[in-house]
Amino acid sequence: MFDKRLDKKKFKEEVESNLKLLYRHTIAEASQQELFQAVSYAVKEVIMDDWISTQKAVKEQGAKTVVYLSMEFLIGRALGNNLINMNSYRQVEDCLAEMGIDLNALENQEPDPALGNGGLGRLAACFLESLTTLGYPAYGCGIRYRYGMFKQKIENGYQREVPDDWLKDGYPFELRRPDFTQEVRFGGTIHFEKDANGDDCFIQENYQSVKAVPYEIPIVGYGNHMVNSLCIWDAEPIVNFNLDSFDSGNYHKAVEQENIAKNIVEVLYPNDNHIAGKELRLKQQYFFISASLQSALQKFKKTGASIFTLPDKVVFQMNDTHPTVAVAELMRLLLDQEHLSWEEAWGITTKCVAYTNHTIMSEALEKWPIDLFERLLPRVYQIVQEIDRRFVAEVRSRYPGNEEKVARMAILYDKQVRMAHLAIVASFSVNGVAALHTEILKNQELKDFYEMMPDKFNNKTNGVTQRRFLMHANPWLSDWITLELKTTEWATNLDLLAGLKALVDNPAAQSDFIEIKKQNKIRLAQYIKEHNGIEVDPESLFDIQVKRLHEYKRQLLNILHVIYLYNQIKENPEQEVQKRTFIFGAKASAGYIRAKEIIKLITSVAEVVNNDASIDGKIKVVFIEDYKVSNAEIIFSAADLSEQISTASKEASGTGNMKFMMNGGVTIGTMDGANVEIVEAVGAENAFIFGLSSEEVIQYENHGGYNPQDIYNSDPKLRQVIDQLVDGTFAGGDREMFRNIYDSLLTNKSGRADQYFILKDFDSYRQAQAAAVAAYKDKSAWARMAMMNTACSGKFSSDRTIEEYVRDIWHSQKIQVEGK
Ligand code: CBF
Numbered sequence: 001m002f003d004k005r006l007d008k009k010k011f012k013e014e015v016e017s018n019l020k021l022l023y024r025h026t027i028a029e030a031s032q033q034e035l036f037q038a039v040s041y042a043v044k045e046v047i048m049d050d051w052i053s054t055q056k057a058v059k060e061q062g063a064k065t066v067v068y069l070s071m072e073f074l075i076g077r078a079l080g081n082n083l084i085n086m087n088s089y090r091q092v093e094d095c096l097a098e099m100g101i102d103l104n105a106l107e108n109q110e111p112d113p114a115l116g117n118g119g120l121g122r123l124a125a126c127f128l129e130s131l132t133t134l135g136y137p138a139y140g141c142g143i144r145y146r147y148g149m150f151k152q153k154i155e156n157g158y159q160r161e162v163p164d165d166w167l168k169d170g171y172p173f174e175l176r177r178p179d180f181t182q183e184v185r186f187g188g189t190i191h192f193e194k195d196a197n198g199d200d201c202f203i204q205e206n207y208q209s210v211k212a213v214p215y216e217i218p219i220v221g222y223g224n225h226m227v228n229s230l231c232i233w234d235a236e237p238i239v240n241f242n243l244d245s246f247d248s249g250n251y252h253k254a255v256e257q258e259n260i261a262k263n264i265v266e267v268l269y270p271n272d273n274h275i276a277g278k279e280l281r282l283k284q285q286y287f288f289i290s291a292s293l294q295s296a297l298q299k300f301k302k303t304g305a306s307i308f309t310l311p312d313k314v315v316f317q318m319n320d321t322h323p324t325v326a327v328a329e330l331m332r333l334l335l336d337q338e339h340l341s342w343e344e345a346w347g348i349t350t351k352c353v354a355y356t357n358h359t360i361m362s363e364a365l366e367k368w369p370i371d372l373f374e375r376l377l378p379r380v381y382q383i384v385q386e387i388d389r390r391f392v393a394e395v396r397s398r399y400p401g402n403e404e405k406v407a408r409m410a411i412l413y414d415k416q417v418r419m420a421h422l423a424i425v426a427s428f429s430v431n432g433v434a435a436l437h438t439e440i441l442k443n444q445e446l447k448d449f450y451e452m453m454p455d456k457f458n459n460k461t462n463g464v465t466q467r468r469f470l471m472h473a474n475p476w477l478s479d480w481i482t483l484e485l486k487t488t489e490w491a492t493n494l495d496l497l498a499g500l501k502a503l504v505d506n507p508a509a510q511s512d513f514i515e516i517k518k519q520n521k522i523r524l525a526q527y528i529k530e531h532n533g534i535e536v537d538p539e540s541l542f543d544i545q546v547k548r549l550h551e552y553k554r555q556l557l558n559i560l561h562v563i564y565l566y567n568q569i570k571e572n573p574e575q576e577v578q579k580r581t582f583i584f585g586a587k588a589s590a591g592y593i594r595a596k597e598i599i600k601l602i603t604s605v606a607e608v609v610n611n612d613a614s615i616d617g618k619i620k621v622v623f624i625e626d627y628k629v630s631n632a633e634i635i636f637s638a639a640d641l642s643e644q645i646s647t648a649s650k651e652a653s654g655t656g657n658m659k660f661m662m663n664g665g666v667t668i669g670t671m672d673g674a675n676v677e678i679v680e681a682v683g684a685e686n687a688f689i690f691g692l693s694s695e696e697v698i699q700y701e702n703h704g705g706y707n708p709q710d711i712y713n714s715d716p717k718l719r720q721v722i723d724q725l726v727d728g729t730f731a732g733g734d735r736e737m738f739r740n741i742y743d744s745l746l747t748n749k750s751g752r753a754d755q756y757f758i759l760k761d762f763d764s765y766r767q768a769q770a771a772a773v774a775a776y777k778d779k780s781a782w783a784r785m786a787m788m789n790t791a792c793s794g795k796f797s798s799d800r801t802i803e804e805y806v807r808d809i810w811h812s813q814k815i816q817v818e819g820k
Pocket residue numbers: 118119120123272273358359433462651652653654655673
């Protein structure tokens with residue numbers, strides 16, 4: 001249905017008038033970027049009315065608001081998605097076509113706001129979209145990084161990082177809100193004085209401060225006129241750089257202020273599942289948290305309600321430990337600004353904050369050196385000290401004489417502030433992101449806390465929004481689903497996809513499904529041709545692994561298996577084999593050397609395999625440069641096989657696995673993260689499962705690992721593959737290029753040998769791959785399997801996840817927004 005406010009004539013006029021206003025251009029004169037801007041402003045114009053109505057409804061209906069605190073929001077492009085959610089995509093597409101404008105081309109002009117690294121940031125974006133679609137008042141708080149996640153270039157097979165200047169042409173969907181500016185202070189000294197009322201008044205002197213200025217981005221709900229906001233904070237100097245400074249000798253001070261502000265929001269740290277512990281990162285955390293909490297309290301106080309009712313009106317969900325300083329900052333505001341007693345402030349804080357854990361990787365559990373923390377945030381540190389003192393006393397009284405437990409659980413320990421402990425102690429809810437992950441938290445990583453406070457712990461299995469990852473990403477499949485189910489309601493009730501189960505044995509439906517997959521594969525093949533210059537055959541089996549590059553995700557296992565296959569094909573040239581295309585996409589953190597070496601290995605194998613005429617194109621290997629949300633949308637829909645092969649116990653949940661599943665990709669994977677629940681939903685016969693279980697991995701780890709040499713010595717074909725890492729086969733004769741990878745697999749030069757159990761799982765992976773290929777030969781059976789995956793993906797909608805957060809944690813209420 002065409003949104004009635006998006007009246008064709010008016011819309012066209014709006015686009016033309018925006019072009020004139022912004023660029024003094026006509027349609028004929030405008031560049032594609034100018035057209036994108038003009039069309040986006042025309043769409044924003046319509047969104048504005050709903051945005052205003054939503055704000056009004058939130059105020060009037062006084063419902064509890066979810067404030068999602070996150071260092072990352074990987075929102076992806078907005079134009080296409082907003083149109084989908086406004087139910088206007090096709091109409092705008094037609095309308096623009098009449099004006100000679102191609103909507104698809106305009107979408108490609110939009111920068112991909114890469115304000116996140118991977119899963120955690122993308123989850124935050126899906127959550128905001130689902131909250132809005134379901135009608136819950138919510139907003140996200142984050143940072144307006146000047147440079148988002150770097151752009152990845154592959155040069156000579158190596159990753160090179162290029163700055164992502166996403167704001168260079170202006171971002172049409174954001175709105176600067178200087179009237180909500182906050183001041184954030186760092187460092188200096190602190191002392192107490194009595195104020196005129198005789199209250200203790202806390203004084204901070206000689207501090208540095210910056211202005212936090214919010215920018216809001218509309219988050220459009222699907223078909224319900226609701227528009228929530230993502231609020232991202234920019235930093236500006238308090239003292240404006242002006243000419244007077246030259247005269248007054250304040251020039252240096254002005255420049256310094258300018259630089260402090262600039263630095264804070266300059267870059268997103270490109271680390272996933274790993275914390276570098278840099279001072280600037282702590283500054284970023286406090287900057288956006290202090291601004292967000294000050295602003296939330298101001299908004300609340302405007303309602304005139306008693307501060308003691310804050311927990312009825314606001315909940316702060318902390319997305320991982322990154323925003324945990326919120327605990328102490330909220331205490332600071334309640335103690336020093338609201339003049340509450342410690343008990344009162346703690347009572348409110350512990351009813352307002354909740355924490356989501358996203359990983360068990362110890363290198364990702366944030367810890368800050370106390371001296372840095374205290375120097376940068378002196379008052380906040382005092383508060384953390386007091387929280388720790390009281391908590392440690394509680395542990396001692398609960399477990400008398402157990403000082404080992406105290407040491408394991410304390411917030412301040414070994415000259416460090418353990419942010420995860422602070423988060424758990426203060427939060428009323430601690431959740432993991434998949435059933436297995438939550439069990440591991442309860443029984444291993446956070447066992448002491450679970451034993452002491454079991455009621456806080458709960459699981460919320462992740463989900464993804466079908467509006468972006470099915471409707472926008474795969475219009476052919478979406479249309480087919482709507483046709484078969486005779487309703488579009490699956491857009492907001494993904495469980496309805498179960499209705500497709502009735503079709504999985506229907507030959508006509510199977511051939512439709514196969515045809516749709518083929519169209520998506522052709523689309524991806526064109527993208528690959530354009531971006532990589534590689535010709536791939538859409539009739540081949542597309543085997544895809546796209547995600548951040550991390551050793552635990554085991555892209556290395558995948559590429560070693562490709563080498564194994566290559567060897568087999570070369571040794572048996574006559575043997576008929578299934579044609580396969582192995583597709584990778586992954587960014588490595590700039591400082592993660594091993595991850596970068598693995599990228600180089602993948603691209604080097606690709607170079608050799610793709611150019612070996614003797615194998616006659618039986619396998620091809622493609623590394624897609626700059627994997628990001630926008631190309632992900634093209635990639636998921638084209639997969640036959642979805643690679644989810646992390647070392648069991650290491651991947652908290654994964655969400656790519658869900659995106660593939662929805663689009664009919666069949667999982668080849670370990671029993672890790674949400675794969676476990678995917679297999680539960682679709683049936684083991686519709687997935688290819690292999691490898692050690694999480695219990696087995698943990699068991700080995702607790703006993704110092706295993707000996708990969710035994711496998712190396714007993715499996716000659718695998719040994720050949722490993723040896724090829726150091727015989728120059730894939731390195732133009734260079735025997736040293738992949739030596740570190742080789743060493744990491746066989747020796748314990750740098751930690752445990754084969755820490756991620758690649759050799760250990762190789763044989764069962766090889767068998768799972770063989771089983772998948774055998775299954776693929778039977779087109780009808782494969783179509784059935786793929787269709788079952790789509791049909792059983794209902795659980796993995798982020799709408800389901802959000803309803804569970806609301807039911808168990810947030811207890812918020814829906815509001816009604818009247819569209820104009
Ligand atoms: O929960 C969302 C995702 O978060 C991570 O990406 C993370 O950054 N910790 C995890 O690695 C994923 O497993 C998880 O799906």
